[in-house]
Amino acid sequence: MKGFKTLFWLESRRSGVWALALCASLALWAWGIYQARGIPVGDRTEVRTILLVMAAIIGAGVLALMVGRLRGESRGGQVQVLLLTPPSGFTHIAARLSFALAVALVYYVVWGALASWIVALDGQAYGVGFGVRGVLGLTLGLPAYVLAVAVLPLLAWTLLLATFTSAYRVAGPNLIPGTVVVLGSVIAARWLVDGVVRVAYSLPSWPLFVGPASQTSVTIIETPDGQGQITTAAQGILYLPQEPVWIGLALATALCAVASRLWREVEA
Amino acid sequence: MQPFLIGLRVLLGLLFAFWGFRLWQGTASWTARGIGVFFSAVVLWQIAIGTS
Numbered sequence: 001m002k003g004f005k006t007l008f009w010l011e012s013r014r015s016g017v018w019a020l021a022l023c024a025s026l027a028l029w030a031w032g033i034y035q036a037r038g039i040p041v042g043d044r045t046e047v048r049t050i051l052l053v054m055a056a057i058i059g060a061g062v063l064a065l066m067v068g069r070l071r072g073e074s075r076g077g078q079v080q081v082l083l084l085t086p087p088s089g090f091t092h093i094a095a096r097l098s099f100a101l102a103v104a105l106v107y108y109v110v111w112g113a114l115a116s117w118i119v120a121l122d123g124q125a126y127g128v129g130f131g132v133r134g135v136l137g138l139t140l141g142l143p144a145y146v147l148a149v150a151v152l153p154l155l156a157w158t159l160l161l162a163t164f165t166s167a168y169r170v171a172g173p174n175l176i177p178g179t180v181v182v183l184g185s186v187i188a189a190r191w192l193v194d195g196v197v198r199v200a201y202s203l204p205s206w207p208l209f210v211g212p213a214s215q216t217s218v219t220i221i222e223t224p225d226g227q228g229q230i231t232t233a234a235q236g237i238l239y240l241p242q243e244p245v246w247i248g249l250a251l252a253t254a255l256c257a258v259a260s261r262l263w264r265e266v267e268a
Numbered sequence: 269m270q271p272f273l274i275g276l277r278v279l280l281g282l283l284f285a286f287w288g289f290r291l292w293q294g295t296a297s298w299t300a301r302g303i304g305v306f307f308s309a310v311v312l313w314q315i316a317i318g319t320s
Binding site: 164167180183185188258 | 287303314
């Protein structure tokens, strides 16, 4: 536990500026969302949604860059500090991932607050209200879902990529390990997404209140077995499938387990 | 067009097979070897059998 705390502190020292810059960038996105007020009502929501999606994607990218900076470490001589510390590979990976997750949690909760702000702003334009349930759903529910489904597996994969490429550091700088893993992961991700889509909505879905009822159109899709129909959105409620969450958590756990083993073999 | 694509696939297949071999040889870590071979095999599978 002491080792974890030390490594977490080291991680905060090393990536603190990144974390602050990332969280501060949300002010820029908020400014952009506010500036969209001059756009006609119909297009305004679309522009603001695009800005929000961009904020989510860029935020995940910056977090992945932050968590995967092993090369920079080795140049700065910090790997030597880590080599002298007794904690296991799992502790190293856990500390790194925990710090990135803590930053991600702050970032995506504020991001969720921006989402609820957009619905509140545009809801006013349409003359409809937006309650506490909606704010909670968008500020806490949606970020938690995004974190579990996309951000956590991405961070775990980046850690695996970083430790894997560092296994070939002795052989000199080359692009082969990174290229093979990135290309292979893109192909494997396609198979994974196909599989997730196939099993989605097999279990009961989770309702997420996203906005005024009058603004959400009804969306109906077929069940995975093709025998029935599922309502994925209606009356201001988005029905999220729970399978991607479990698959995302299992994938992240497996990737972290492999990355810890790699760390032990490579860095220890 | 078809012979060109077959030739391209064969060349890419050889390249990734060689890279897989390099990844096997370039480290003493068995986990890294396993990961390298796994992802090389995924890319090779896509090159040889993948449709799109």
